[in-house]
Amino acid sequence: MGTFKIEGGHQLKGDIQPQGAKNEALQILCAVLLTPEQVTINNIPDIIDINKLIALLSNLGVKVNRVSDYSYTFQADDINLDYMQSAEFKKEGSGLRGSIMMVGPLLARFGKGYIPKPGGDKIGRRRLDTHFEGFINLGAKFRYNREEYFYGVESDELIGTDMLLDEASVTGTANIVMAAVLAKGTTTIYNAACEPYLQQLCKMLNRMGAKISGVGSNLLTIEGVDQLGGTEHTMLPDMIEIGSWIGLAAMTKSELTIKNVSWDDLGQIPNVFAKLGITLERRGDDIYIPEHKDGYEIQNYIDGSILTIADAPWPGFTPDLLSIVLVVATQARGEVLIHQKMFESRLFFTDKLIDMGAKIILCDPHRATVIGHDFKSQLKATTMVSPDIRAGISLLIAALSAKGTSTIHNIEQIDRGYQHIVKRLQRIGAKIERFEGN
Ligand SMILES: CC(=O)N[C@H]1[C@@H](OP(=O)(O)OP(=O)(O)OC[C@H]2O[C@@H](n3ccc(=O)[nH]c3=O)[C@H](O)[C@@H]2O)O[C@H](CO)[C@@H](O)[C@@H]1O
Numbered sequence: 001m002g003t004f005k006i007e008g009g010h011q012l013k014g015d016i017q018p019q020g021a022k023n024e025a026l027q028i029l030c031a032v033l034l035t036p037e038q039v040t041i042n043n044i045p046d047i048i049d050i051n052k053l054i055a056l057l058s059n060l061g062v063k064v065n066r067v068s069d070y071s072y073t074f075q076a077d078d079i080n081l082d083y084m085q086s087a088e089f090k091k092e093g094s095g096l097r098g099s100i101m102m103v104g105p106l107l108a109r110f111g112k113g114y115i116p117k118p119g120g121d122k123i124g125r126r127r128l129d130t131h132f133e134g135f136i137n138l139g140a141k142f143r144y145n146r147e148e149y150f151y152g153v154e155s156d157e158l159i160g161t162d163m164l165l166d167e168a169s170v171t172g173t174a175n176i177v178m179a180a181v182l183a184k185g186t187t188t189i190y191n192a193a194c195e196p197y198l199q200q201l202c203k204m205l206n207r208m209g210a211k212i213s214g215v216g217s218n219l220l221t222i223e224g225v226d227q228l229g230g231t232e233h234t235m236l237p238d239m240i241e242i243g244s245w246i247g248l249a250a251m252t253k254s255e256l257t258i259k260n261v262s263w264d265d266l267g268q269i270p271n272v273f274a275k276l277g278i279t280l281e282r283r284g285d286d287i288y289i290p291e292h293k294d295g296y297e298i299q300n301y302i303d304g305s306i307l308t309i310a311d312a313p314w315p316g317f318t319p320d321l322l323s324i325v326l327v328v329a330t331q332a333r334g335e336v337l338i339h340q341k342m343f344e345s346r347l348f349f350t351d352k353l354i355d356m357g358a359k360i361i362l363c364d365p366h367r368a369t370v371i372g373h374d375f376k377s378q379l380k381a382t383t384m385v386s387p388d389i390r391a392g393i394s395l396l397i398a399a400l401s402a403k404g405t406s407t408i409h410n411i412e413q414i415d416r417g418y419q420h421i422v423k424r425l426q427r428i429g430a431k432i433e434r435f436e437g438n
């Protein structure tokens with residue numbers, strides 16, 4: 001296990017370039033399985049989850065060629081389907097959440113797809129019903145081996161149909177779309193998730209020859225085609241990283257410019273930070289955050305009641321930024337209720353922030369009230385363990401603003417989603433070192 005040592009309380013300054021979007025990359029990489037032709041993908045983040053997925057694709061027989069630091073070509077023209085039944089796959093396939101999205105393309109192109117129970121953040125129950133109900137609707141036979149936690153779907157021919165998803169699942173929608181593009185006839189998916197990740201996936205599939213309409217809405221119509229061809233795709237900047245850097249700037253009172261953010265794809269994110277009182281200036285496609293010398297003040301609602309920040313499927317606010325918003329609120333002027341509706345174990349890390357001196361009431365597993373210090377009291381350095389990717393970065397931001405030297409263990413959780421984080425933070429002046437072991 002790796003460890004970060006962080007000397008907090010220093011102002012940072014400079015430019016930071018967001019990495020390519022992790023959750024988009026997980027979908028896009030799985031889509032290379034849909035064609036025997038070459039697919040070129042750019043702006044792939046160099047993070048643990050993505051590198052694990054690339055290794056899985058390579059083990060399945062996909063020809064993987066790293067063209068430059070963040071660009072690869074993939075060619076799935078000689079797939080070894082037996083690998084999916086191997087003990088190695090049962091182990092490696094469970095190492096991340098994104099591997100589940102290999103099932104849809106494999107089912108559509110080769111008539112079968114298997115996957116061990118996928119990993120990812122331990123942030124509450126993470127069911128897969130939406131995925132498999134979608135495949136079953138398309139005509140696939142489903143089986144589940146409870147002893148091995150091993151899922152499988154098989155079908156000689158998928159047939160397009162109308163379906164209403166039980167929830168707007170991000171990876172579930174991506175999986176069903178990737179199966180439906182090669183099904184016979186027309187599929188409609190209502191209550192589809194429509195995050196920019198999915199919009200990007202649908203645009204890529206259309207460039208490969210798919211016929212998907214309704215992109216960006218919650219009703220997708222997919223006319224099945226016989227085959228798909230190669231294409232080139234470039235990932236959007238990671239909106240969760242962008243939100244993390246906004247939070248970092250505010251908490252450390254730093255002047256930061258986040259470069260090339262693709263503003264038009266950020267949805268509610270700038271608004272939510274603005275409601276916390278943070279000044280964000282649009283400069284071309286960059287976000288400029290001035291030094292918040294006098295802190296930042298949370299806005300109440302028009303009627304004077306306390307602001308609530310809650311997550312919702314897109315175009316609502318992403319749950320992946322709520323931990324960061326919560327940390328930022330600990331130094332704001334005012335109060336806010338954070339309501340994490342989707343996941344039931346994502347707010348437990350607040351205990352650590354309370355140890356550091358933050359004023360937080362964890363009302364129940366889904367809701368926390370934060371009373372900001374307005375920088376009148378600094379958080380105190382401490383030793384902590386990163387429980388999940390976003391709690392991890394939030395604790396790191398707290399440590400960078402705290403008085404003294406903090407230690408964070410289990411930083412592999414942070415490495416899952418944040419590329420070369422030590423180097424990038426050091427470049428803007430952070431005092432952070434990485435150690436292997438505890
Ligand atoms: C690899 C990847 O892309 N991971 C993202 C993806 O995970 P993932 O696709 O696994 O998450 P889902 O969208 O399936 O669902 C997330 C959670 O929200 C609940 N839910 C979902 C939809 C809904 O309308 N109502 C509802 O309550 C689900 O029951 C589940 O507990 O989307 C999540 C929700 O944005 C993000 O946190 C994850 O970072």
Ligand SMILES: C=C(OP(=O)(O)O)C(=O)O
Pocket residue numbers: 023049096097098119120121320389390417
């Ligand atoms: C929950 C997340 O990731 P995953 O779905 O891969 O666990 C996340 O990115 O915040």
